[in-house]
Amino acid sequence: MRHLVSIGEMLIDFIPDQKGKSLAEVKTFTKMAGGAPANVCAAFAKLGGKAYFMGQVGQDGFGDFLIKTLKDAGVDTSYIKQTLDAKTALAFVSLKENGERDFIFYRNPSADQLFSEKDIDVDVLEHSILHFCSVSLLGYPISKMHEKIINEAKQKKAIISFDPNIRKALSLDDTFYRSIVLDYIKHADIVKISDDELFFITGFDYKQDALRFLSKYNIPMLIITRGKDGVDIIINGQTIHEDGLAVKVVDTTGAGDAWIGSFLYQIAFHDNIIDIPSVTLQEYMKISNIFAALTTTKFGAIDAMPTQEELEKHL
DSSP, rough: OOOEESSSEEEEEEEEETTTOOOOOOOOOEEEEEEHHHHHHHHHHHHTTTTEEEEEEESSSHHHHHHHHHHTTOOOTTTEEESSOOOOEEEEEEETSOOEEEEEEEEEGGGGGGGGGGGGGGGGTTTEEEESSSGGGGSSHHHHHHHHHHHHHHHOOOOEEEEEOOGGOSSSOOOHHHHHHHHHTOOOSSEEHHHHHHHHHOOOOOOOOHHHHHTOOOOSSSOOOOOOOOOOEEEEEEEEOOOOOOOSOOOTHHHHHHHHHHHHHTTOOOOOGGGHHHHHHHHHHHHHHHHHHHHSSSSSSSTTSSSSHHHHHOO
């Protein structure tokens, strides 16, 4: 079985205690561990896989909290650095009545952005899945680190997974952001995109036009998540669909990360993703839908994810 190496940002999500209010109206928040690559790592580990997180937090109480949270989830944290040069990143989130979110980030720079290529260990990439997102590709030393580790991962025949996880609030230039994402899509074996991100990344308003645009990138496995409407996987020239699962949504924070983390755990048992039978992929999609749906029934991301035992009980 392959292990997971997830790289990028790890931060504090401040989740509002009052739902359905703007950030200006919220009075109190609850501190939660977050950051998409860290969430994916936790999902993989909670299901029983060996997962390593590679990144940096501040040498402060928030950084200590994040490292402990990942350890408690079963993640190997030996590749996480702490620094005095910047503080741990913070994100304040407002929740609409339907569980969707709005963000304000406190970075520029934060500790994660100063993680550099000299801090990485490439030996851990052997027989791995390497997962990353786009938030850490928008400048600072961490973007250069991604270039190096992805090149090393390719040489070691790792499976490369990319979830753009678009956060437009972090870039003032949509065209630049789009170009960065498209450049990194070229390097990925697996790309997971939500419906909304599909239109932002491609610049097309209609799904078929957007998919036609992406087809020229020859993505081995393209995953389109559609919330309650389910998931599509486009692989080997065919589209596999799995319906969504209806649950009472409390908070969608980390739901997409939970989905891809649980999916990567399942494909980690395969050496070649292209050879996985369609019926097997559909079963994996079903399980990941359940895992992500259960995550939305509680507040937060990592703490809300079910364990292997809880998932099996639901199944």
